[in-house]
């Protein structure tokens with residue numbers, strides 16, 4: 001889906017959509033960092049600029065010990081979007097479905113970890129708690145990420161609100 005079509009389906013301008021994707025990626029990063037995952041090698045990135053906005057906030061390699069932090073991080077993207085939409089009075093069934101669609105690859109990556117139902121519920125609970133606690137970090141970092149397209153761990157860690 002092109003960025004323009006994606007933005008239109010949400011009823012967003014392209015700039016608003018870019019901010020929204022930045023929030024999704026920061027949700028992954030903040031949830032993972034809060035779980036103690038070592039994100040030093042991670043760069044939060046938005047690719048494509050005008051034609052597409054896609055992001056990545058995953059380390060290239062996860063160890064076995066990071067299975068639960070990874071699960072929490074994977075759920076952080078959708079939850080960040082949910083919190084953002086709800087706080088701004090933008091949450092509705094259509095946008096919920098779109099946000100879930102945006103998280104499809106996150107959910108399939110989570111499935112690959114073969115979590116129990118209990119582990120999934122715990123991961124969702126933890127991700128939501130981390131993001132609510134550190135929402136000022138996301139609020140502060142998202143416009144900067146949307147503008148620059150990239151943010152290193154060090155830059156993210158230097159944002160106030162941790």
Ligand SMILES: [Zn+2]
Nearest residue numbers: 024077103106
């Ligand atoms: Zn995601």
